[in-house]
Amino acid sequence: MDAIILLLPVLFVLLNFVEVCNGGITSSFVRKLYASEDMPLSDFPPPPGYNAPEQVHITQGDLVGRAMIISWVTPLLRHPDYVVYWAAGSKHKKHKAHSSVETYRFYNYSSGHIHHATIKNLAFDTRYFYELGAGNVTRRFSFRTPSKVGPDAPYTFGIIGDLGQTHDSYQTLEHYVSNPKGQGVLFVGDLSYADNHPNHDNVRWDTFGRFIEKCAAYQSWTWTAGNHELDFAPELEEDVPFKPYLHRYHVPYKASQSTSPLWYSIKRASAYIIVLSSYSAYGKYTPQYAWLESELPKVNRAETPWLIVLVHSPWYNSNNYHYMEGETMRVQFESWFVKNKVDVVFAGHVHAYERTERISNINYNITNGMSAPVKDPSAPIYITIGDGGNVEGIADSFTEPPPRYSAFREASFGHAVLEIKNRTHAHYAWHRNQDNNAVVADDVWLHNRYYYPEEEV
């Protein structure tokens, strides 16, 4: 009798969980299967003109969105090494910012001149033009700054992962670009897949830069490092991890007191975005652990209601590919995410799509046997979106039966859009690449964990 009374709360929790989680949907949509191959080099011509600036991309350059890092490559000469920019409607008031210029070698590859110029003191919610190059090879681009950081500042993010440079990658990017709502991209790691080519052919880093330019030169991408950024190749005497990536993609990590560009945070409109590195140490006492421990208390939900985390290797995902690779990081940090009521965690790595219920597994320890994730209204939703369409193909092997925490999963390529409306509501939609169209295959209204911690339906 006593035992039954003691068990009642446990039974209640279990029944409650069974009742609310429907076991999840495994979508029956099957994409047309054909080999993903990187597009031929000839599909990525450099822009015309001698030493024309190429591979242009922009990245938020400070903590709040009033600075932008303009990055580009000049293939032959170091100069011109500046960007000219002006606010729309003020053409007579042009500004100039000089770039820092770097080059690197990788095995027998020599990079072009890689430029990064940070332009500062920008006005919020303002369109800017910028020009690179000089004379008859001047190229002009534009972007819009986000609105001032604040609890009801709406903002629409695109979310893309594991993109690569195949025909599927092309579709994914085209679909995102054709959506006029997207204002900035959260990229969850694995960019060029150059390392799948002989000697990590770094020409593929250049072609990737040209490939994404049509989007990344016009809106800020928030970068996360994946395993394909490691380029760790001691057999080629290339033993400095992340070398090409760190030369080419700069992030404003010092603005969030980080000591490494591999983990950092930014505020953008009403969102606080924390980027973590699955491939850097995160155990207790490590720099990343210490940083995250002091970073989380800085999040002020009254200023930025939406707390979003980007990490490459997913913590919850029920695909046989890369199964449980994110487990050690989950064990390390999950209780912090629940305590701080993270709204959503985006990960890549697994080349399929999956969304979870709000669940946590923080009561488990190695002696109590409580190893099953349970429903937890303070927990984030975990979204795996490593489905950009790279050369490695689709991860089409889900575990069966689906775990109860899985709400929706599908082995297709695509991208997602997160439309933050105000402090309580954000609409999230995953768009699959279906033949030549982007089709919304999974969507949900997210309820903010701080202002409106009601269950999502």
Ligand SMILES: *[C@@H]1O[C@H](CO)[C@@H](O)[C@H](O)[C@H]1NC(C)=O
């Ligand atoms: C650009 O200008 C240079 C001289 O300044 C000239 O030699 C070159 O042919 C021009 N290129 C193009 C594409 O017009």
Ligand SMILES: *[C@@H]1O[C@H](CO)[C@@H](O)[C@H](O)[C@H]1NC(C)=O
């Ligand atoms: C680098 O070496 C490979 C073979 O090891 C060769 O095919 C390639 O052409 C070389 N590239 C350059 C830029 O020398």
Ligand SMILES: *[C@@H]1O[C@H](CO)[C@@H](O)[C@H](O)[C@H]1NC(C)=O
């Ligand atoms: C393990 O979990 C049980 C039940 O939650 C708890 O009583 C026990 O103290 C935990 N053990 C350790 C070492 O924390």
Ligand SMILES: *[C@@H]1O[C@H](CO)[C@@H](O)[C@H](O)[C@H]1NC(C)=O
């Ligand atoms: C927030 O946005 C949602 C969805 O558009 C809307 O239903 C709700 O009324 C908004 N809340 C406020 C306070 O405007």
Ligand SMILES: [Fe+2]
């Ligand atoms: Fe990966």
